[in-house]
Amino acid sequence: MSSVGISKYVIKSSQGNLQQTLNSIKNENIKISSKNIPAVMETITAPYFLFEDEVKDNQHSIYAELKELVSQLVCELDETQRKSTAIIIGTSIIDWYLVDAIEATLYSEPKKEYNSKKNSIDSYAKELSKEFGLNNFTMTINTACTSSANALLEASNLINASLFENVIVLGIEVFSQIMSRGFNAMQLLSQENQKPFDKECDGMVLGEGFAGVLLSKKDTLWSLEGGANCSNSLNITAASQSGDEFAEVMNLALKNTQLRAEDILALKTHGTSTNSNDLAEINAIAKVYDKEIVFTSLKPYVGHTLGACGVLELSLFMACIDDGFIPKTLSCTNPIMENYIPINAHQQCNSGIFMCNYFGFGGNNTSLIIKKESL
Template identity: 30%
Template sequence: MKQHQNAPVGKIYINDFGLINALGDNLKDISLNLFTESQQGFVKRDDILPEATVFVAQVASQLPELDAYPLHFQSRNNQLALQAYQQIAATVESFKQKYSEHRLGVILGTSTSGIAQGEWAMAAKQQSGQFPEEYDYRVQEMSNVAEFISLVAGLSGVSMTISTACSSSAKTFITASELIRTGVIDAAIVGGVDSLCAMTVNGFSALESTSSGICKPSSVNRDGINIGEGAALAVISADKSDLCLLAGGESSDAHHMSAPHPEGRGAIDAMQQALNKAQLSHQQIDYINLHGTATPKNDSMEAIAVAELFPHQPFVSSSKGSIGHTLGAAGATEIGFCCLVLRQQKLAPHVSDNMIDPELPLLNWVKNCTDNKSEIHYCLSNSFAFGGNNVSLIVGREYE
């Protein structure tokens, strides 16, 4: 008989996770490249912005084919999602056997969905006067990626997509945890996916937020972001694992449509909520994966917020210098990086130009992966989005 949770659920665990981004298409390669400060995925493109070049962080590996799936699921976004899903497929199957296909949820985040296919179709229409037969508008719908993964995994339970820009996939961990704790589901596939498309890059360029080169988080020379692409999927449940999702905090300061509160009030609120829910003190956080976009305003406000809330100076770094800003996939990707940090007991280096802005509050930047001399127990990860939509997540390592 299939089991399902009747007793109150306490801790939520990360039972498995899979990643693909500019550092590689599997955990082994990504881990190696993350800890050795690789920037291998950054490329200069001249086919995205009108009459201009721009650096993006793209996936170079061959992706799974989708010909066997319905037309409206055939997108690069879903290819990335499938590559990440294949890394957790065995765990999903074991949970289906333990519970059932309707007791596993799929809660994913994205900001682009299949927009790249829409851009291709529009260009074809301008040439021929009609949309190609291979184009199905449903490929662009935000619900598409969650529906696709539900189909691939053979699940019939809760399926939803969260789209809150750069905090999208971080929010999936909180939403899924609430569904598990209230008994709606027993486990969930969470995470996020975003693929490169012209709309996003042109949008950030119009805001004068794209970097002229490879981004430099927190540097005195920082001048903007590089858009990246990738997917990060995880399986979470109340079934015990060595990786514990302790808590998440959310806030909406709504200071400005695209600029954060200059003093980081919403960021502080989200981080403090996470600490309170996890029943941890500030001093117990060993490492913080910063949102760290390399834009002047984000890096300034986040440094102010972290310095105020964590005077003991835990190690900090941004992953954007390694993989760019993967937008709707960023939060889940960086939780994946925190899981690698906890399991390997190595810190993720801060990849920039080694010229930290002297105007920023003093933080304890990770210079290399062996900086730490003691055990890493708790990591905090920040994701901040347009409109002041802020999420902070805390993960920890449990030992037998």
């Protein structure tokens, strides 16, 4: 597997644009909202990392946000380069017309009139491709929490196969009642905040996010060295607590990039703050790395952005390294494994090789390896 360049990256999180989010991390000034989530017996109010400007009309607002991301990513590409640029979207969002149909007929709260427009999420990619004069090849990947991480792998494959000079990868996640209800029904939502790898963790906090990267054949400071994806789990919602499934994909990512565990300077974990997932991941880390490995979780800063987290967390991690540090993990005060503790202070760093983990429902697990050359 050959590496591809990461030319640009942009995000919009609950904390704002890329620079605003970076500042929030550096200053530990994290904004978090709350959302009412209808449940079987009663409506609960749960913490939620929401956009400051609420996405009111999903169809039009999402497209407007994606259009702004793409405009930033392609602004330096000429007409010929754009013709050799494809778009892949990664998201966990169900097609909106299906969501509207379910919400209009299934739940007892006030119903809205349902009128199916039969728009798929992939229609965003096709519209963006046409608007910006890009190649008409588009793809949308929906593999739960690994959606946009797998989109990055597929983009790398397309470039390595010489099918395209560039590929734009977008991650999308906005509030979804259906998604929130599902996590709440499985008792996976926190009532306080996220505490990755902490004995007192009580679940995840969901988050909204948009993110985009431009991958290319060009040599750049940042590169996607490669990675791996495996579909393997104990059951439909969880891996075994031994961490074997997670260790499998991490080791395969190292093998595919011809790297050793000792070549990895730091690890961006998936770190969902759910008991089973955190224990599985920490055991996997112990199987793959020695206890000196530096690792952290970004979800306490922006929430679990589900299908968008592949691109969003990758971009945010790169932004931190570009700013000279690996961000600490917030709220881990009572670690679940004494020999493997996420860093509790920002650590100086300007370059290196890093692994990024993403583990999703259904046993769809992905590890990516990125590299920044030293200046």
